[in-house]
Ligand SMILES: Cc1ncc(COP(=O)(O)OP(=O)(O)O)c(N)n1
Ligand SMILES: Cc1nc(C(=O)O)sc1CCOP(=O)(O)O
């Protein structure tokens with residue numbers, strides 16, 4: 001499987017996104033067919049320090065067992081202890097050129113929300129792009145204004161060979177429009193973590 005295929009159904013989650021056990025939710029999402037997972041323990045009620053590491057190790061182990069890509073959000077210090085496949089950063093996080101020097105062989109994902117961000121980013125050193133928020137989201141308190149599926153089409157036109165995932169407000173009902181617009185995959189938090197039937201929602205994505 002190439003990276004495009006491995007990013008097809010990309011669950012992003014931390015314990016703060018879960019109203020029940022996050023390990024159980026990841027197990028159900030894996031049964032439904034996620035291909036990638038991002039450990040994003042961040043924001044109000046997120047775990048820190050040793051507790052964050054402990055949860056990360058459990059989620060990492062599950063992903064390894066089921067051959068699901070395991071990416072860490074923001075926290076470069078956790079990449080080695082969790083033996084992550086890679087790290088995802090945004091425009092205000094660690095510089096991607098520094099990250100590439102630190103992790104020559106890890107997958108690096110970068111968020112892009114506008115043409116200005118694209119112009120100011122070292123796209124050539126990253127492995128995939130996350131574009132959004134495609135739709136409105138209440139999961140991320142500091143999310144930017146929705147960019148629509150048009151932004152997916154624009155990014156794909158600029159970088160046809162770069163793996164691209166959409167993010168922000170994506171659900172089983174609208175995920176097809178994101179893929180039709182040109183994304184290789186959809187990344188989802190609340191539509192999966194808050195679902196009554198996690199497995200079924202992942203199957204429908
Ligand atoms: C796949 C993917 N795309 C975008 C983001 C957002 O990253 P960022 O802008 O750094 O925001 P935080 O997630 O750190 O709050 C992402 N995490 N994953
Ligand atoms: C973490 C994150 N990043 C975004 C971006 O636009 O960069 S939107 C977002 C939250 C996505 O959560 P949900 O699937 O619940 O809308």
Ligand SMILES: [Mg+2]
Pocket residue numbers: 073074088089090093
């Ligand atoms: Mg970030």
